[in-house]
Amino acid sequence: MPITQDLSILSLIAEASLLVKLVMALLAGLSFMSWYWIFRKWFSIGSARRKSMDFERSFWSGGDLNALYQSAGNDRHNTGPMERIFESGYREFSKLHAKKADHATVVDGARRAMRATYQREVDELEAHLAFLASVGSVSPYVGLFGTVWGIMNAFRGLSNVTSATLAHVAPGIAEALVATAIGLFAAIPAVVAYNRFAHDIDRLSIRLESFMEEFSNILQRQLR
């Protein structure tokens, strides 16, 4: 095994064994994907929360329900989850109301429609969070696997040398440890982001649920 004094990152990666290189490439890909999803989830959850807040403000400012329904239906590309829940509930309510159904049926139908939309919205928000969670939990192990493999190679090389010194193993161990470093670099942001997003989605879904309850009360009042 050649003894190298040059321990820059580039040479460490270049001189690693094939399997360790594969592990590093896998981890780099995972890290890239997890960062991609971190940013995408960040933007989508942020915009969902912002739009829901905007809609809640205009809803409780006492506007006409019909006008709100019209604006929600016209600008469908730019609505938040709360507005879509309102739209589906109000659509179902007006349909059933036009059919002269009895009050309990009307409110139940509207509530079911809202519940369905709510579940779709939350599922959409939670999509790909599981990917972040598994990157966070698995990539340290993958990196550790690469490290163990690299250290095994380093010690096997040592067995051929008559006078063994630390200088014979040190470069191999350093190469191997790079794999763990990359694994940790992929895992830490993924775990942090997963916890953060899960918390945000929890809070948002609680808001959506309470809005659904309040809106069903308003619909029930309108029937009398």
Next chain:
Amino acid sequence: MNPLQDRPEPGKRISFVLAALVHLALAAFLFLGVRWQSEPPAAVQVALVAAPPAPVRVAPPSPKPEPVPEPKPEPKPEPKPEPKPEPKPEPKPEPKPEPQPKPPEIKIPEKKPEPKKPEPKKPEPKPEPKKPEPKKPEPKPEPKKPEPKKPEPKPEPKPAPKPEPKVDRSKQIEDNRMQELLAMDAQRARESELLKQEMQSAARAGALDAYQNAIRQRVRQNIVLPPGVSGNPEATFIVDQLPDGTVMELRLKKSTGSTALDEAIERAIRKSSPLPLPTDKALFARTLELKFRPLE
């Protein structure tokens, strides 16, 4: 009719770009910022020149150890003798020279009779003795020896805030005794303080010795003696150090007589950097004066 299908996915491209940016930044940091031993320490170019004569580099005599012990013993002995002898000798010597120049008594006959003769007249003398006080204490003590009564009028004008000088006699005697007692007490207090400080400075000197010995021990381990040195030469170096003991500047104060040996000691001191630190931080000094006897 799925409302999700026609919804635009927010931020696909920008997320991709941002993720790429994060990784590029990390890679740049790793490649540029972290270089483990990738460069061997650069060679230092040294010009070899004949060493200047050692005694030329005479350091300014500003060693800390000297000023520290000096100020403590000096100021204390001084104040002690001063306050005590001063008050006592002053009144005593005064009467002695005065008997000789008795003629001055004649000059101030008016004021002497005043304290002696009438008690009611005392309100008058009060303003008078106060003004001339500095000069007149001399004439007053004169009569003391011939007349036993007069020692008292002399002290009277000095503490003189009281209108009745005769009643004050016993008080003044008491006062004098009290003052003597107080002076004794003060002297004892000073002595005990001095003792304490001597003990402290002794302990300090011991710790300082230990500190300097630790430095000497360290330097001795690093010294490479030049050949052909004999006897027991001693060199004195002045060392400027940082608070962590790193040697900043070295000056030769007293040479061993052998330039090669001086330089060997100097190299050894530099090699010993950082120097050991004292256990008592108060003993640390930025400038140290160290004596070395490498052949000891």
